Amino acid sequence: MSTTTDPQWTPDAIDLIRDVPATGTYTITDEVQITDREHQLVLNMGPQHPSTHGVLRVILRLDGEVILDCDPVIGYLHRGVEKLGESHRYAQVVPWTDRTDYVAAPMNNLGCVMAFEKLAGLESPERAQYWRVIFSELSRIASHLVWLGTHALDIGALSMSLYCFRERELILDIFEAYCGARLTTNIMEIGGFSRPIPEFLPQQIRDFTKIFPQRQQEYAELLTANPIWIARTKDIGVISPQAAVDYCLTGACLRGSGVNYDIRKAMPYLVYDRLDFEVPLGTHGDVYDRYLVRMEEMRQAVRIIEQCLDAVENMDTPLMAYESAYVIPPHKGTMTTAEDMQRHFIWVIKGFSPPVGEAYVAVEHPKGENGYYVVSDGTSIPYRFRIRSPDFVNLGVLPYVAQGAMLADMVALIGTIDIVLGSVDR
Amino acid sequence: MSDETTIQEFRSAYSEPEDIWARDNYFHDDVERHPAVREARAAFGPAIVDVVRFRNETTIHVQPKYYRELCNYLRTHERLAFVALTDVTAVDMLKLRTTPRFDVVALLYSIDNRVRLRIKAGVDDGEPVPSLVPIWPGANWLERETFDMFGIVFEDHPNLKRILLADDWDEGFPLRKDYPLRGWKEYPSYNTERMVPRTRTRWTGRGV
Amino acid sequence: MNDQPIWLTFLVAFIIMNVLLIGMAYMTYFERKVLAAMQDRMGPTRTGPAGLLQPIADGIKLLSKEDLIPRAADKWVFFFAPLVVFVSAIVTAAVIPFGQTAHLFGRDVNLYATDLNVGALFVMAVSGIGVYGIILGAWASANRFSLLGGLRAAAQVVSYELILGLSLAGIFLLAGSLSLREIVLEQQQNLSIGPLEIKNWYIFSQPLAFVIFLIAAVAETNRAPFDLPEAETELISGFHTEYSAFRFSFYFLGEYIAMIVISLFASTLFLGGPSGPGSESHWWLGIIYLFFKTIIFLFFYVWLRATLPRFRYDQLMGIAWKVLFPLVLLNLVVTAAIRLASDGKLF
Known part of the structure; x- marks a missing residue:
């Protein structure tokens, strides 16, 4: 199939992107381990996908329908x-x-x-x-x-x-x-x-x-x-x-x-x-x-x-x-008294x-x-x-x-x- | 010497010894009575650089070499049991002190005692910090983010690469204090013609 | 059955086809309205009175959209796959009887396009071909989500086709025929259970088969909760992810016509088809009965979609092979035994 020859997502590429802690507490089950790489499919879920709740991207390595590995990729909505x-x-x-x-x-x-x-x-x-x-x-x-x-x-x-x-x-x-x-x-x-x-x-x-x-x-x-x-x-x-x-x-x-x-x-x-x-x-x-x-x-x-x-x-x-100096002064007085307005102004400008x-x-x-x-x-x-x-x-x-x-x-x-x-x- | 002090001395000498693990000790004015501080000082001695208390929050400054060991010690300690890692981040101390440049901050939480404890390790730029991933797998992403934002290298981290920024981000580490708010590069703005020319501002040194 | 000139048969077939196409269009309207009512919404309201022109607007929209073909797609297969689905869905309607014979304009007109003596088998065979459209379209799209959807469709249809067929075998044993017209005639007889006399609808004599048929029919037409090949939230509508514009609309047509035809099929086999009080004398009454019986099934489809979550692939297969398959075999054996016993051949 044409997609499997896509150079970007060859099965070997997943090694670079896999995100599994070396000392993780989980073990891959036996039935998952026996499958060879020839029959694996790398599936890119997201960032445009209806059920990743936004722009989450998950790269999956599949054997049939079973997930062997997954790598969430985030940061598409990073605004600093x-x-x-x-x-x-x-x-x-x-x-x-x-x-x-x-x-x-x-x-x-x-x-x-x-x-x-x-x-x-x-x-x-x-x-x-x-x-x-x-x-x-x-x-x-x-x-x-x-x-x-x-x-x-x-x-x-x-x-x-x-x-x-x-x-x-x-x-x-x-x-x-x-x-x-x-x-x-x-x-x-x-x-x-x-x-x-x-x-x-x-x-x-x-x-x-x-x-x-x-x-x-x-x-x-x-x-x-x-x-x-x-x-x-x-x-x-x-x-x-x-x-x-x-x-x-x-x-x-x-x-x-x-x-x-x-x-x-x-x-x-x-x-x-x-x-x-x-x-x-x-x-x-x-x-x-x-x-x-x-x-x-x-x-x-x-x-x-x-x-x-x-x-x-x-x-x-x-x-x-309101008794604290860290709190924005009441807005009420700003319309009538100069002192209140100044306090309010200073707080807003200077924080x-x-x-x-x-x-x-x-x-x-x-x-x-x-x-x-x-x-x-x-x-x-x-x-x-x-x-x-x-x-x-x-x-x-x-x-x-x-x-x-x-x-x-x-x-x-x-x-x-x-x-x-x-x-x-x- | 007044009567009161003699009475108190008498009481402390003859009454039952105080429970050193009492919850009050965690929030006592004397920070040295904090059980974690006491135990850490006993176990690590000179590796504990400083202990700070502010707003009822205790921070232990530790030498970066012993950072992971201290965390692991506190986690496996029977009575302290700081089993949960809440957060790993860093603070760029560029404007506050000369050296070391960064503080790596780990926030621990003890589910049994219901207490937080902050561990800080001061590192210079490029100096590695032991990773917490061997202890808490959940530190993986937190440390990746810290690396991403500050460029702090965590030793033994299985997959230390950018997480929030793009993999090919070549502009350095944005949460460092010497990184300008709008970045180093000019980016082309598409389909917009700037009517007002950019003027350099005092704050960022760049056009706004 | 009477002989009639070939042009008349063509005319009837033409009418049936167009009724199906319009029925399909209004099936989408019906589905949207029922779904909206169940979900506390309005549904389409803007196009025409009560949104009645919505299906037409949708059709125009689909036809006038840009036809996108992925660069990696296998073009010829990509072109023809939707047609397979569409044609196989619409051809099945040929053997559905909408009544027996009507006397119109001085002629006797058969209210069916053809009366094959293996009509029921024909329906299942042709609707089995429809899955090729799905598999080929999925493969030709060169999209991994589509591929997974196509594989799911293949496995699902193979399993449920079997169960669908076996669930009907009991009826064929009872009716002694595979012709749908004969099955309908058979159901117009009366069945007397003691003092009670009811119509010999097979829903009464084959209740287990009816339930299994319903489940298998939902799976066969890839509808919720068995809509795994096009699971929107996992596979992004699976096999037709890459299809757009009128190619997509062929899949869409095929799916909905398959739903209508399988509902017609179910009402023919289990609810006596067009039979009902007065339908022997007035042929149009039979068509109205059939219409309402079909609506019941279609409503059931929509109801399921509004209510149930989706099965997982392995659970779907588990249900087919571990639950439904033994049940349907049991039903078949019991029916055969009863049939033999009633003929006095069992002992």
Whole structure:
């Protein structure tokens, strides 16, 4: 065949591109080893492929339908957010984080903003913390809905994606009601929230939390007990707890293997230590377990949102830590008094300069641990701005789990890791 | 000497010895009481260059030679159990100090103790650092990214090549502090005619 | 069966073909609307009233698009492969009876193009040829995704063709004929079970065969959840990845006509074809019955697509050989034994 003589992808070329750690813990099964190279096919999946969730490219070495080897190639969406972060003032960096994982933008803001706050040594007011939890849990549901829809679509359940996006629309409406933007919201600010929460917003969120569990039950009925779904996901992509830790996995990929590590419980931030919720754990570490874990996380997120709403509904404390010099001065006075306008102007033009030091803050992103490591040299621009994106690290496990899987499992595996290429490539 | 101090001395002399593994010690004002610091100093001695505490985060500076050994020691230690590697990255210290140029940063996490620990190894340009891949296979991509962005060479890494940038990227390492924001090269802009001529700016030294 | 001039047969065949083509066009409309209703959407609404002109717009779009041929493609095979699929799908409709005989314009007109005495075998044989179009097109595209899709199609069709054929063998035993017209006539008899008297539709006497036939028919036409050869999310629509414009539309036509024909075939074999109350006296009533019976099957196809995830290749083969094949053999043996016993030849 003409394609097999293509010089670029001869079977020998794969040796140059294979990305398998020398001391990996996996072994290639015997039936895979007996096949000779003459009958192998190198298949280039992506970067334009419907189920690589963006511009992921995976080079596969196949024997029939069995994957012998796989090499993910990333970087097609690399925009140098870290470099940009090192050339903007602190408050200007926050919107950039929206563009990394754009399906759960508030979560990215949260990690970034909290890292800056930690560096500056300020704390947002209690009410703002509750609202941050509400927005971040909403974005967790939104992210999981996108994951569920696309993951099910990859496996062939066509309708699922449309159902999921229907519910996600309600969440985006809530974001829009607060800040006017739907996708890249830039909802969190250093110090809390500078814009007041609209009066109708708690009710709108309550409407959503009332509807959503029923809808989610419908999805669960469509998939959880579906024999085809189970056949496609059970015992596929099994990651042992030891391997999950060794491959630095976080989030549902780690908890699906039964390792109990949720930052919200392990090192509670914001007001998570006051909230009552559970962390679901898987038992086998396969695709199905990770599916169940994420479904349960959505249910828990609804619980968290309801508790937070109960707490904040009658709270009348400020939303912004205005007493700190690191926080943008209130916009209200700028129209009337010269001093306020000058303060505001200076803050906007010059930014603020946190003390010399470094801080790492991680939040439990829907995809795993989203960490922000910021080094300050005492100027108003971060000296080093590092995003530890969860899907970048989680995607590294793909060559390990794809060994010996079928080609059709590949899409299930990519789906179960739950990647957004904006966040992988940053 | 006041009464209070004598009472405290009395108490410390006769009460039960304090639990040196208590969780409070990880966040105690005296950084030397941090169990990981204590154990690392005991095991590695002079290889520990410095210990820093800022905003309740502990950083151990270690000589690059012992970087992997220290990580492995902390990982296999029974009580510390820093089994999880959270992040590997680097900081270009060009504007902050003269030598060494880079800090390689590994962030460890102990699932049992729920504590983070940052390990830093200062390396000069071109000086190799032992790779963490033999310990954590997941460090593979993180170290590749660090190599990609800073040009730090990791020894024993199975596949050290560019990951986010293109394989044939020949412009150096973008997250170094001497790398301009817009890169070294002029790239042709397609289908656009620049109406305003480029002027050199103070910040980047290049046209904006 | 009455003799009729050859031009009349051609006329009937011409009408059947055009009805099929239009039916195919509106099958896509039907599918999109039903799918939309199931997925909480609107479906096509903009072209014509309620989007009724959408299939025509689609057809014009497909015909007026650029015809791309990959440089590495095997051109002649690439040209002819879609035609194989299309022709084999449409030829099968020749033996489907839409009724017996109608009296029109002073003539007796047969409501079928031809009545082969091996009609059922003909349907399966010709639809088996259709897979050559898929394999050849996949191979000729010089695309690895297509190649994998073609290989999947070959394995799948070979397995399910067998099961499809064997599931019908019980009917042939009961009917004593392979002619579809005779099978329809046979089903117009009454079957009396004790005091109850029902139509002798083979869905009642061959329920297991009916279920197996349905499964095999879905696999045979490469539809969800057995749409592995063209799995959009794994193989980027598999064998027709490289096809565009009207070549793609031939594949598309072939697939949908195959669906319609297999639905017609199923309603002929299991639901009595055009038979129903009053169909003996009014031939047009029979056609309406057949239409609605076919719609049931087509709806079933769409329903499956909206609901179920896709099987994996090895699971599909496992179902064929480990589950369906023993069942269909069991059905055949039991049917044969009953048939012999009723003739008094068994003991």
